[in-house]
Amino acid sequence: MNEKLTIVKVSGKVVETPEDLRTFVKSFAALPDKKLLIFSGNRMAQDIGNKLSIKTKLINDRPVVDLGTLKLLTMVYGGLVSRQFVSMLQANKVNALGVTGADMNLITSVKLPDGKLGDTGQVRHVNTEAIANLVDRGIVPVIAPITHDGRGNLLFNETDEMAAEVGKSLALRYDVTLIYCFEKNGVLLNPQDGDSAVAELKRTRYKALREMNIIKDWFVNKLDNAYSAIDHGVKEVVITSPRQLGDPNRGTHIKA
Numbered sequence: 001m002n003e004k005l006t007i008v009k010v011s012g013k014v015v016e017t018p019e020d021l022r023t024f025v026k027s028f029a030a031l032p033d034k035k036l037l038i039f040s041g042n043r044m045a046q047d048i049g050n051k052l053s054i055k056t057k058l059i060n061d062r063p064v065v066d067l068g069t070l071k072l073l074t075m076v077y078g079g080l081v082s083r084q085f086v087s088m089l090q091a092n093k094v095n096a097l098g099v100t101g102a103d104m105n106l107i108t109s110v111k112l113p114d115g116k117l118g119d120t121g122q123v124r125h126v127n128t129e130a131i132a133n134l135v136d137r138g139i140v141p142v143i144a145p146i147t148h149d150g151r152g153n154l155l156f157n158e159t160d161e162m163a164a165e166v167g168k169s170l171a172l173r174y175d176v177t178l179i180y181c182f183e184k185n186g187v188l189l190n191p192q193d194g195d196s197a198v199a200e201l202k203r204t205r206y207k208a209l210r211e212m213n214i215i216k217d218w219f220v221n222k223l224d225n226a227y228s229a230i231d232h233g234v235k236e237v238v239i240t241s242p243r244q245l246g247d248p249n250r251g252t253h254i255k256a
Contacts, residue, residue: 012183054069
């Protein structure tokens, strides 16, 4: 049996709300076994960009990454937010290392083919050996959503896909659980009712909920990546909130 590895992708208001961030960090620090963290956000970069007169255009809540926006995203997430995570994790006795996908050649990407989102990347290769060398030494990588294309160019990545691709790669070596952590308690049947999370979401029910327009918009992308991860060796995907992180009886579970 392979060793267990937990990959947590955290995003949204969790990253940008101090109380939720503190709750998340404590919960993440308490997770047993080997682990790594991938994070993203939107509002913080937009707020800082507005102060610097860098306006970010969005398409379906995703940034159009021109040169100015790429510099902003790299500065905010590759710098400020990464170091906030690392310092908070160190305070919780977690030996964290803040990196981007470009560091140590961890993740290479290609630019999305339609070009509508500018310098937005799609993962091409994950350096499994490099990441494994870190986690096997007791180091917890904290990976910001910046990658490179192998030709000297940085790219900004959508992190649901990025986390799934990292999970697929590391599933060749570990028993991987992938956790998508954000402000909701899971996949909600009623968006206004935080207690309406589906405990286990089989693929047939997911398709039915999509057809009923209960699951839509950006959540479709998250779940499509979750099922893709399962199809490529990840043992389980969990969608949950910071307060439920680590509780096996909470959140929405997708299993192989």
